[in-house]
Amino acid sequence: MKTVLLNKLQHISEKNLMAIEDAKTNGRKVIGFYCLYSPTEIALAAEAIVLPLCGTRNDPIAAAEEILPRNLCPLIKSSFGFAVTGTCPFFGFSDIIIGDTTCDGKKKMFELLSQHKPIHVLQLPQNQDSRIALSFWRAQIDLFKSIIEDHTGVAITPERLRKAINLMNRERTSRKALMDVNKIDPAPLSGSNLLEIMFKAGFLADKQKAIALMDEISAEAVKGTLRENNSHNGRRKRILLTGVPVGLGSDKVVNIVEQCGADVVAFENCTGYKQAFTVDEDKDPMDALAEQYLATPCSVMSPNTGRFDLLKKMIPDFKVDGVIDLTWQACHTYNVEAYQVSKFIHGNFGISPLHLETDYAESDTEQLRVRIEAYLEMI
Ligand code: SF4
Numbered sequence: 458m459k460t461v462l463l464n465k466l467q468h469i470s471e472k473n474l475m476a477i478e479d480a481k482t483n484g485r486k487v488i489g490f491y492c493l494y495s496p497t498e499i500a501l502a503a504e505a506i507v508l509p510l511c512g513t514r515n516d517p518i519a520a521a522e523e524i525l526p527r528n529l530c531p532l533i534k535s536s537f538g539f540a541v542t543g544t545c546p547f548f549g550f551s552d553i554i555i556g557d558t559t560c561d562g563k564k565k566m567f568e569l570l571s572q573h574k575p576i577h578v579l580q581l582p583q584n585q586d587s588r589i590a591l592s593f594w595r596a597q598i599d600l601f602k603s604i605i606e607d608h609t610g611v612a613i614t615p616e617r618l619r620k621a622i623n624l625m626n627r628e629r630t631s632r633k634a635l636m637d638v639n640k641i642d643p644a645p646l647s648g649s650n651l652l653e654i655m656f657k658a659g660f661l662a663d664k665q666k667a668i669a670l671m672d673e674i675s676a677e678a679v680k681g682t683l684r685e686n687n688s689h690n691g692r693r694k695r696i697l698l699t700g701v702p703v704g705l706g707s708d709k710v711v712n713i714v715e716q717c718g719a720d721v722v723a724f725e726n727c728t729g730y731k732q733a734f735t736v737d738e739d740k741d742p743m744d745a746l747a748e749q750y751l752a753t754p755c756s757v758m759s760p761n762t763g764r765f766d767l768l769k770k771m772i773p774d775f776k777v778d779g780v781i782d783l784t785w786q787a788c789h790t791y792n793v794e795a796y797q798v799s800k801f802i803h804g805n806f807g808i809s810p811l812h813l814e815t816d817y818a819e820s821d822t823e824q825l826r827v828r829i830e831a832y833l834e835m836i
C-alpha cells in the first residue's frame with residue numbers, strides 16, 4: 458500500500474495512545490470489550506472510550522499457560538496473557554472490562570480476569586429466536602446500561618443513545634465500504650493491508666478520525682493506486698476467509714495465502730463482515746441494540762443461521778474462487794460448524810472449502826503453506 462497512507466495510519470495509532478492517556482487524566486472512563494455481542498453504543502453514550510481487547514498475539518500465551526490449560530483457544534490464552542503480563546496498553550487503560558458468556562473457555566477465563574480488573578459479564582443466550590431469547594437478552598442490556606451509568610456517573614438518555622448509535626452506524630458503514638472495495642477484481646487492497654487498517658482503526662478512541670481515515674483509504678483504493686504490483690503470474694485467485702477472528706499477530710494464514718500468490722479478498726469473521734451491520738435508528742434505541750447485537754452470527758449460537766446468510770451473499774459478491782475456513786485449536790463451536798459450512802458452500806457454489814485448524818504459533822507455518830499451495834492449485 459502507498460507508504461504515505463501506511464505512515465499516516467501508524468502515526469494516528471501512536472498518537473491514539475497519548476490521546477487516551479490525556480482523556481483519562483481529564484476524567485474520561487475507558488471501557489474494554491471482549492466480544493462483538495456487547496453494544497459499545499451504551500458506553501459511548503456515557504462519553505466513555507471503548508476499546509476492543511481480544512488478544513491476537515502469541516507472545517503472552519506462555520504466561521497464560523501457567524494458569525490456564527494449554528488445550529484452550531489461543532484467543533482466550535492471548536487475552537488472559539496480556540492481562541497477567543501487563544503488556545497490553547489497552548487492557549491497562551481500561552477502567553472496567555465487559556465480557557460475554559460466549560463460549561465456555563472465555564466465560565471461565567473471565568472469572569480469573571476479575572482478579573485483575575473490575576469486570577461485568579453479560580449472560581448471553583445460546584439461541585437467537587426472539588421468542589426464546591430476546592426478553593432475557595434485553596434485560597441483560599438494561600443491566601449493562603445501569604452498570605455503565607454507575608461506573609461513569611453519566612445518565613444514559615435515549616437522545617445520548619441515538620447519537621451513539623448514529624456514530625457507530627457511520628463507523629460500521631465506512632468499515633463495510635472499505636471492505637467492499639475488494640469486490641473489484643483485481644482486489645485494490647491486499648488482505649493483509651485491509652486487516653491492518655481495520656484492526657488499527659478499531660482501537661482509535663476518536664471514532665470520527667477512524668471514519669475519516671477509512672473513507673480516505675477507500676477513496677484512494679478504488680482509484681487502483683494502492684497496490685504497486687497486483688499480479689503474480691497472471692490473475693491472483695480470490696479467497697474468502699471465514700471462521701474465527703484474526704488480527705495483527707494472528708494473521709499467518711492471510712500472509713501465507715498472499716505469499717502463495719493469491720488474495721484474501723473478504724473476511725467473514727468478527728474482524729470483518731460480522732461487523733458490517735447497522736442498528737435501526739427508528740426504533741426504541743435499547744430494543745434496537747438488543748435485537749441487532751443478538752443477531753451476531755457467531756458459532757456460539759445454536760443454530761447459527763446468520764453465518765450461512767452472510768456466506769450466501771459474500772461468496773458471489775466478492776467473486777471468490779475459494780474459501781478457507783479457519784478454526785483456532787480447541788474452539789469446539791467453529792470446529793463442529795466447519796462440516797455444515799463445507800456442505801453449504803459446496804452445495805450452493807460448488808466450492809470445496811479448505812478447513813484449517815491452527816493456533817497463533819509459527820511452528821506449523823510450513824505445513825499450512827503446503828496445504829494452502831495445494832488448495833490454490835486445485836481451485
Ligand atoms: S467469534 Fe464469536 S465469541 Fe469470538 S469474538 Fe466473535 S462473536 Fe465473540
Ligand code: SF4
Nearest residue numbers: 530532560701785788
Ligand atoms: S474462537 Fe472459539 S473458543 Fe476462541 S473465544 Fe471465540 S468462540 Fe471461544
